[in-house]
Amino acid sequence: DPAGSSQVDGAPPSKIAVVGAGIGGSATAHFLRQHFGPEVQVDVFEKGEVGGRLATVSVNHHDYESGGSIIHSLNLHMQEFVKQLGLKYRRSMAGKTAVFNGEELILEETDWYLLDLFKLWWRYGISFIRLQMWVEEIMEKFMRIYKYQAHGYAFSSVEELLESLGGSGFINMTRRSLSDSLLELGVSQRFIDEVIAPVMRVNYGQNVSIPAFVGAVSLAGAQNNLWAVEGGNKLVCSGLLKIANANLLQANVISISLVPSEAPQYQLSYTTATGTGSELYDIVVLATPLQESVGSGVLFQGFSPPFDQLPGNYHGTVATIVHGYLNTSFFGFPDPRLFPFTCILTTEEPNLFFNSVANVCPVNISASFRRKQPQEAGVYKVFSLRPLDKAQLKTLFRSYYSVQVTEWQAYPCYSSHQGLPPVELHPNLYYLNGIESVASAMEMSSVAAKNIALLAYHRWNRQTDMVDQRDLMHRIKTEL
Ligand SMILES: Cc1cc2nc3c(=O)[nH]c(=O)nc-3n(C[C@H](O)[C@H](O)[C@H](O)COP(=O)(O)OP(=O)(O)OC[C@H]3O[C@@H](n4cnc5c(N)ncnc54)[C@H](O)[C@@H]3O)c2cc1C
Ligand SMILES: CC(C)=CCC/C(C)=C/CC/C(C)=C/CSC[C@H](N)C(=O)O
Numbered sequence: 001d002p003a004g005s006s007q008v009d010g011a012p013p014s015k016i017a018v019v020g021a022g023i024g025g026s027a028t029a030h031f032l033r034q035h036f037g038p039e040v041q042v043d044v045f046e047k048g049e050v051g052g053r054l055a056t057v058s059v060n061h062h063d064y065e066s067g068g069s070i071i072h073s074l075n076l077h078m079q080e081f082v083k084q085l086g087l088k089y090r091r092s093m094a095g096k097t098a099v100f101n102g103e104e105l106i107l108e109e110t111d112w113y114l115l116d117l118f119k120l121w122w123r124y125g126i127s128f129i130r131l132q133m134w135v136e137e138i139m140e141k142f143m144r145i146y147k148y149q150a151h152g153y154a155f156s157s158v159e160e161l162l163e164s165l166g167g168s169g170f171i172n173m174t175r176r177s178l179s180d181s182l183l184e185l186g187v188s189q190r191f192i193d194e195v196i197a198p199v200m201r202v203n204y205g206q207n208v209s210i211p212a213f214v215g216a217v218s219l220a221g222a223q224n225n226l227w228a229v230e231g232g233n234k235l236v237c238s239g240l241l242k243i244a245n246a247n248l249l250q251a252n253v254i255s256i257s258l259v260p261s262e263a264p265q266y267q268l269s270y271t272t273a274t275g276t277g278s279e280l281y282d283i284v285v286l287a288t289p290l291q292e293s294v295g296s297g298v299l300f301q302g303f304s305p306p307f308d309q310l311p312g313n314y315h316g317t318v319a320t321i322v323h324g325y326l327n328t329s330f331f332g333f334p335d336p337r338l339f340p341f342t343c344i345l346t347t348e349e350p351n352l353f354f355n356s357v358a359n360v361c362p363v364n365i366s367a368s369f370r371r372k373q374p375q376e377a378g379v380y381k382v383f384s385l386r387p388l389d390k391a392q393l394k395t396l397f398r399s400y401y402s403v404q405v406t407e408w409q410a411y412p413c414y415s416s417h418q419g420l421p422p423v424e425l426h427p428n429l430y431y432l433n434g435i436e437s438v439a440s441a442m443e444m445s446s447v448a449a450k451n452i453a454l455l456a457y458h459r460w461n462r463q464t465d466m467v468d469q470r471d472l473m474h475r476i477k478t479e480l
Contacts, residue, residue, distance in 0.1 A: 018284075019298065029244040078236070156467055205317040205383060255301055325375075
């Protein structure tokens with residue numbers, strides 16, 4: 001169709017729009033290109049910076065991750081992107097962690113692995129072994145997605161996707177609290193309070209009443225097989241847009257209107273630095289949270305029934321990057337030279353004004369890089385619910401050269417009572433960020449991106465046998 005409109009049987013779509021150039025939108029553009037081929041026009045709208053919640057701040061001529069920072073060794077989409085783009089891995093540097101309860105350090109990692117194991121066993125019994133096995137089992141099931149996607153299968157809802165990976169058990173894990181699930185598993189309350197809660201505070205800024213699934217992802221993010229992208233994780237986004245040959249439009253999408261016809265189209269209206277515009281698309285993917293508190297600001301027009309606002313809020317998390325001298329006395333070490341920790345997590349204490357403080361490495365580490373000792377000025381990342389005031393900064397740091405604050409609408413406010421948002425908002429209109437209600441992580445957005453590209457492709461070509469198929473493990477085994 002020369003005018004670039006409407007679906008003709010067998011013809012590919014002419015124009016696809018993706019709203020948002022974070023990892024979700026960039027990966028979607030890449031996968032759409034893979035599936036729909038070189039002819040289709042892929043326009044990606046971004047109102048802020050490419051990368052979205054993957055961003056860096058500069059301190060003293062080095063860049064540091066201020067948003068999404070760590071990637072699990074079994075996050076295979078992220079791994080594949082890095083390979084395809086010719087980027088390099090940056091391994092997480094080893095360092096010791098301690099847990100602070102507002103008065104003292106209650107748990108301290110040592111140089112001796114066996115001693116740490118013995119201390120854990122002494123304090124918590126076999127809770128930590130039970131926990132490790134639980135996380136491993138969930139990761140193993142989660143990894144089925146890569147096989148399903150490699151075989152081209154797609155899911156029309158987050159529930160269908162979860163069901164295919166872990167049956168009703170996975171769906172229930174989005175409805176049940178982490179603490180209930182772990183208590184049932186035989187993990188002790190003390191272990192939950194002193195180990196699990198601190199991990200939930202650093203990773204999602206929330207407590208152990210978050211659903212079990214996101215809790216398991218958060219625990220996977222506390223394992224020691226983590227990495228990041230040399231030069232900054234956001235390089236994956238710009239790289240994917242480039243290899244997708246996508247048109248990046250620096251524009252704020254303000255509305256999506258349904259243009260009714262036999263094959264519906266969507267009119268995107270947007271503002272740029274210089275004016276306004278609007279374009280018609282055959283397929284649209286929304287790759288940004290639609291909850292009101294995040295403020296994507298997209299209005300839906302002409303849809304019947306009208307779309308309701310998505311329920312729930314996003315959790316405000318403040319990342320403060322400080323270049324200075326950590327006040328180790330606050331943690332019971334008057335002599336900073338004797339302070340062996342690089343990361344301090346905290347328990348759930350009403351009076352604590354921060355969730356974690358950690359010495360961080362720049363996104364470019366040269367061979368000669370070494371971590372600064374606590375008696376030297378170093379770069380630290382503090383996570384907190386609210387911006388730190390001067391007195392709080394002075395409590396954590398003896399003195400500092402610079403403070404950079406990023407206030408994120410970071411991840412969903414997790415509760416075990418919310419349902420999961422839809423993926424298909426309208427026949428060719430898709431929503432990516434519903435996956436964050438299961439768990440928010442770079443890999444989750446990447447999995448959702450691949451799913452939406454496959455789903456859009458199968459829907460466009462009316463291949464119903466590739467969507468929402470059950471018993472996929474068995475099918476794949478018996479496929480020629
Ligand atoms: C502090 C912090 C730490 C984190 N740590 C980790 C971690 O260590 N590991 C991990 O895996 N994950 C981590 N995450 C989560 C991870 O960053 C996110 O899950 C992921 O980056 C989400 O990507 P996305 O593309 O789906 O959304 P986003 O990155 O939010 O992208 C959406 C994009 O859409 C744009 N947009 C919005 N509305 C419009 C509009 N109307 N028009 C045009 N453009 C629009 C936005 O500007 C944005 O760039 C962290 C998140 C935060 C905030
Ligand atoms: C999706 C799967 C199966 C695994 C991902 C595990 C992972 C990398 C989780 C990280 C979750 C997250 C939101 C962490 C935020 S804070 C990260 C870090 N502690 C920091 O200091 O920046």
